[in-house]
Amino acid sequence: MSSDTRGRIEAALGCRLSPITHDQPHHNTHYKGVTADGTTLFIKVIDGHPAYYTAELRAQHHLTATHIPTPKIVAHGTLDEERRWLAYEWHDLEPFVLSPDRIRRAGRLLGDLHAVTSGVQDDQLRRYADVRELIIKKIALVARIDPPLAERIQKISDQLLADSQNAVPDSGVCLLHGDMGWRNLHVNSHDQMWLLDFEHAAIGHPLLDFAKLWDRELNAPEDREAFLSGYGHSQMTEPVRHEEIDSVRLWAAAGIFPYARPRGDHDFERHAYEILDRLEGGR
Numbered sequence: 001m002s003s004d005t006r007g008r009i010e011a012a013l014g015c016r017l018s019p020i021t022h023d024q025p026h027h028n029t030h031y032k033g034v035t036a037d038g039t040t041l042f043i044k045v046i047d048g049h050p051a052y053y054t055a056e057l058r059a060q061h062h063l064t065a066t067h068i069p070t071p072k073i074v075a076h077g078t079l080d081e082e083r084r085w086l087a088y089e090w091h092d093l094e095p096f097v098l099s100p101d102r103i104r105r106a107g108r109l110l111g112d113l114h115a116v117t118s119g120v121q122d123d124q125l126r127r128y129a130d131v132r133e134l135i136i137k138k139i140a141l142v143a144r145i146d147p148p149l150a151e152r153i154q155k156i157s158d159q160l161l162a163d164s165q166n167a168v169p170d171s172g173v174c175l176l177h178g179d180m181g182w183r184n185l186h187v188n189s190h191d192q193m194w195l196l197d198f199e200h201a202a203i204g205h206p207l208l209d210f211a212k213l214w215d216r217e218l219n220a221p222e223d224r225e226a227f228l229s230g231y232g233h234s235q236m237t238e239p240v241r242h243e244e245i246d247s248v249r250l251w252a253a254a255g256i257f258p259y260a261r262p263r264g265d266h267d268f269e270r271h272a273y274e275i276l277d278r279l280e281g282g283r
Contacts, residue, residue, distance in 0.1 A: 059198035111234025128204030
């Protein structure tokens with residue numbers, strides 16, 4: 001990040017910024033700043049992804065009047081066509097550490113998010129179609145690079161959706177986090193759970209937020225049940241059916257291939273194949 005860019009953000013906020021380093025590479029640049037009145041800020045600079053910037057702002061708009069714990073955006077701006085920045089209230093938070101109780105509360109937090117934003121509308125956020133249509137579109141993309149693989153995904157889809165009761169309903173939308181996972185959950189000193197990073201926020205059916213989560217963080221059956229227990233308690237509705245989740249898992253897996261293969265991301269592609277294997281095996 002150039003000193004000129006940093007200086008422009010410092011001038012806008014009226015404070016000096018110090019870089020925040022991370023143990024692993026990150027696609028954003030982060031700073032910490034303290035204003036003249038003693039307010040501590042966390043600053044995120046987004047490079048080359050204007051949709052991420054918009055998603056963060058729109059998600060904040062919809063969450064302002066809710067009880068969902070997430071850092072508040074206090075200032076933001078555009079540097080040029082490629083770079084934008086967001087300044088959040090600083091909170092001393094610790095990374096999410098697994099425990100059965102925390103997994104259950106994570107489920108409830110996601111359920112709370114979906115419940116309080118039920119029926120939300122926003123023309124500036126991505127709007128997902130129903131899951132059946134989403135799968136069809138992903139299969140068409142896969143067919144361009146691997147027709148036999150597309151046929152395999154189509155066969156799994158036909159099996160999953162043969163019984164209409166297994167299909168995810170196409171009615172009912174809410175604000176989706178878009179990248180639900182443990183890395184985007186933190187806790188404060190009172191063990192209150194906070195949900196961060198709404199760069200992939202969208203509008204769609206609630207179960208779409210299960211797509212990545214189920215085969216990434218919730219591999220263990222006991223973790224899945226704990227998460228669903230918390231989610232269902234928040235929603236105060238009938239429990240989520242595993243067959244419905246399988247449909248969004250297939251959508252997520254199918255979407256990996258057109259992304260990973262051109263980039264030579266063999267590990268990511270292998271993960272997608274593992275999901276297909278599990279779905280064919282009823283797991």
